[in-house]
Amino acid sequence: MLEQGTTARRVAYAGSVQSDVGGIYGQAKADAATRLTGAANRVGAEFHDLRLPNLFGEHGRPFYNAVTATFCHLLARGERPRVDVDRGLRLLHAQDAADLLVGTFPSSDLETLVQELSVVELLERLTAMAATYSTGDIPDVAQKVDRDLFNTYRSYVTELRPAVPLVRHSDARGSFFEIARTHGGPGQSSFSTTKPGIVRGEHFHRRKIERFTVLSGRAVISLRRLFGTEVVHVEVDGEHPLAVDMPTLWAHNIQNVGDELLYTSFWTDDIFDPTRPDTIAEVV
Structure with missing residues (x-):
């Protein structure tokens, strides 16, 4: 203006x-x-x-x-x-x-x-x-x-299916599950720990595809479509693994709601470029 x-x-x-x-x-x-x-x-x-x-x-x-x-x-x-x-x-x-x-x-x-x-x-x-x-x-x-x-x-799937169930394979050695299968294009994986009560995120993306998977601990992932008021909450934990994909133009965050350290894996198709991070601050 x-x-x-x-x-x-x-x-x-x-x-x-x-x-x-x-x-x-x-x-x-x-x-x-x-x-x-x-x-x-x-x-x-x-x-x-x-x-x-x-x-x-x-x-x-x-x-x-x-x-x-x-x-x-x-x-x-x-x-x-x-x-x-x-x-x-x-x-x-x-x-x-x-x-x-x-x-x-x-x-x-x-x-x-x-x-x-x-x-x-x-x-x-x-x-x-x-x-x-x-x-x-x-x-x-x-x-x-x-x-x-x-x-x-x-953008037409998120409200119908906000999370993707993952198959957990367990035996005497421990457990294993796949986080992301990609059929072509670049990709980057990362990992974080989050202390109890802490919230990560509070932003949205315009282009990148991003997947959250909790490996250990308990968390709530919250998503809100830009300019909307309704918030989608997904409860996740390491014992029942789910993949939650962050839709573009939706603000999102993840909060550790447990008593222990939260371990989370992140996958994105976008190789991070600090000069073009495609991460815009927005509170859920």
Whole structure:
């Protein structure tokens, strides 16, 4: 927001590729761009008309105007979407659109961020991801578009299945269980101890996939969707191992609610970069 008496130096407009197609919506977007161009020119501001394609992202509204949201909603509920008419799609992750609009990415990056898939190809990718994730495995997220599609899909799963049961194998030597099976892409594992009563976390991520697994002790993992008030609480302990995945755009924390030291394993697909930590403070 500009302070009173100041003039905008850059104006970014969330336009649409429909501006070139016609129709009431496309014509309205084109007319708005023309008016904004004139206003920006009058004050000497740099104007960017970002012709945004099909947007997708976490918590998109299904059965509205985004086929990705509809597919994810149905797949998360075990249903099998059907494609009646196939066509090409130009897809852009909503968070990339936001970065373009606020200037985090230059406007010239728009085309490099767009992914072209057919409707059938999109459904095939999401169906494969849903099948892999139904076992608790992490699908191949080596490509950016697959990571963004998987994070989008996960946003429809979290409230239905906030935790993944793990199989504990025990014998006279002790016990063993697998924490994460990944089918492609980078990954990083870490480990922490937490004293009784202490809370870790209180932040959210925009891009990274993160999995918490308590190895020993008792804890409560809490998650809250941004801009929402409802909190999901998952009780975890080392005797009954669960994997809890942190959905993107959800604030989360973990609290040691036991009397002993808490041991927790963390896995993320993101190799930590201190210059771009993708960790934004937010209290659950």
